[in-house]
Amino acid sequence: MRLRIGAxxxxxxxxxxxxxxxxxxxxxxxxxxxSVVVTYPVLGSVVADLVGDRATVTVLxxxxxxxxxxxxxxxxxxxxxxADLVVANGxxxxxxxxxxxxxxxxRGVAVFRAADHVTxxxxxxxxxxxxxxAAADPHLWVDPLAMRDVVLALEPALxxxxxxxxxxxxxxxxxxxELDAATRATLSVVPEARRLLVTGHESMGYFADxxxxxLVGAVVPGLTSQGEVAAGQLADLRAAIEAAGVTxxxxxxxxxxAVVEAIGSExxxxxxxxxxxxxxxxxxxxxxxxxxxxxxxTALR
Ligand SMILES: [Zn+2]
Numbered sequence: 001m002r003l004r005i006g007a008x009x010x011x012x013x014x015x016x017x018x019x020x021x022x023x024x025x026x027x028x029x030x031x032x033x034x035s036v037v038v039t040y041p042v043l044g045s046v047v048a049d050l051v052g053d054r055a056t057v058t059v060l061x062x063x064x065x066x067x068x069x070x071x072x073x074x075x076x077x078x079x080x081x082x083a084d085l086v087v088a089n090g091x092x093x094x095x096x097x098x099x100x101x102x103x104x105x106x107r108g109v110a111v112f113r114a115a116d117h118v119t120x121x122x123x124x125x126x127x128x129x130x131x132x133x134a135a136a137d138p139h140l141w142v143d144p145l146a147m148r149d150v151v152l153a154l155e156p157a158l159x160x161x162x163x164x165x166x167x168x169x170x171x172x173x174x175x176x177x178e179l180d181a182a183t184r185a186t187l188s189v190v191p192e193a194r195r196l197l198v199t200g201h202e203s204m205g206y207f208a209d210x211x212x213x214x215l216v217g218a219v220v221p222g223l224t225s226q227g228e229v230a231a232g233q234l235a236d237l238r239a240a241i242e243a244a245g246v247t248x249x250x251x252x253x254x255x256x257x258a259v260v261e262a263i264g265s266e267x268x269x270x271x272x273x274x275x276x277x278x279x280x281x282x283x284x285x286x287x288x289x290x291x292x293x294x295x296x297x298t299a300l301r
Contacts, residue, residue, distance in 0.1 A: 032056070034161050037083040039094045040067050041278070042141045043114060043150075045285045047087050050151055050172050055084075055163045060097075063279050066254040068201075068224040071096035080104050084161040087154070090115030091138035110161055117153035118146040121205045123223060137223050142276060143206035144183060144289055148176040179286050180210075186293040187211050189301040196246050196300075198237070198269070200255030201225045203276045207292070216244045219263065225254025234263065241267045248299040250274035272299045 034055045038044035044059035051057060060076045061067055067089075072080075077100045080086050088094050088101060090113035105111045121137040140146040155169035195213040197204050201220040208215050217237045220227045241249070241263070249269045251260045253276070264271040274295055280287045 034084040034163050035082065036085045036087060036158070036161075036163070037079050038087045039089060039097065040070075041283075042285065042288055043087060043089060045279055045283055045288070046147055046151065046172075047154070049285065050154060050165055050168055051158065051163055052165075052168060054165065055158070055161075058083075063283075064253070066225055067093055067277060068226050068254060070094075072100065076100075081107070081109065083109055085110045085112060085157060085163075087112045087114065089113070089138055089140070091120065091136045093138040110157060112154060112157045114150045115140060118143075118149045121209060123202065123205070137202070137205045139203045139223070139276070140206055142204060142289075142292065143210050144176045144179040144285075145210065146206055147285065148173045148180075151176065175286070179289055183289055183293045184211065186290070186297050189297050191301075193245075194247075194300045196244050197250065197296075198241060198246050198248070199250045199274060199276070200252030200260065201227065203252060204250075204274075213296075214244075216240050216246055219249070219251070219255055219260050225252065229256065229259055234259070238263060238267055241269055248272050250276075250295070250299070253277045270299070 033053075035058065036047060036051060036055045037058050037060065038047045039059070040061045041059050041063040044057060048057040058079055060072060060079065061070050076097070080097065080100050081104050083104070086101060086104065086109060088097070088111065092098075094101070101111050115136075115138065118140050120140075123135045123137055140150070151169055151172050155165050158165050196216050197208055197213050198216050199218050202215065202218045202223050204213070205215060207213065217240045219237065220229055221233050240246075246267070247269055249260055249264055249271050250273075251257065251271050252274050260271055263269070272295060275288075275291055280291050
């Protein structure tokens with residue numbers, strides 16, 4: 001009996017805190033911890049690490065889904081509308097969700113776009129397929145220090161919906177700086193002359209800038225896996241691979257395998273999988289970055 005009364009009181013306290021902490025949010029009437037909706041799994045992993053059990057975190061895209069080829073379901077849009085805070089990447093990664101995000105914002109849902117809080121990488125101008133809008137690179141998640149910037153900016157955004165991570169944010173920022181150092185150490189076995197990346201699409205720009213690699217080219221030119229692959233561009237890529245002495249092509253989610261295999265056999269370059277958009281089995285961001293660094297170090301050492 002005592003236990004039941006106790007549980008009831010706890011429930012009332014939670015409701016009261018929610019009502020006080022969330023003015024005008026999309027789900028202000030709903031009891032329970034605040035609801036944070038994140039668009040894709042890698043960012044979702046970092047947000048979940050940041051909030052611990054102080055909010056519920058829901059990730060819209062399934063792990064292993066190509067984010068460049070994703071569109072939200074009616075259920076996803078409903079989740080956005082009912083969230084207290086939505087954490088998106090920005091830079092058109094969630095193009096199909098943008099309208100729903102703007103609508104939700106108008107109704108009082110807080111929307112945080114990670115790209116607003118990092119130094120956005122601009123794709124070199126004059127490249128084939130580049131336009132003004134497509135020049136901003138959305139792949140900020142392959143740089144642990146960009147994710148540290150995101151974490152530090154998320155702290156006040158979470159406070160705004162009643163989630164206090166003032167203690168957790170600096171601790172996670174420190175771990176991300178340590179992850180950057182560990183990544184640098186893993187990659188130290190790769191000699192300067194072999195720091196060359198050919199990838200499925202242009203996904204590794206932030207990583208290349210951070211760790212001193214050169215982007216030689218991509219099978220699908222541009223910042224999305226969904227771009228057109230033209231015969232002339234493939235001839236240019238083959239020539240670039242041979243001129244630079246590239247020995248490995250890193251294929252990714254959404255890369256047409258027949259095309260990458262053909263370029264590999266024509267140039268003699270090995271084809272290696274690069275898990276640049278998908279969380280590993282343990283679901284942690286540290287393992288995600290570790291897996292990428294190890295794949296590159298192993299292939300290019
Ligand atoms: Zn991508």
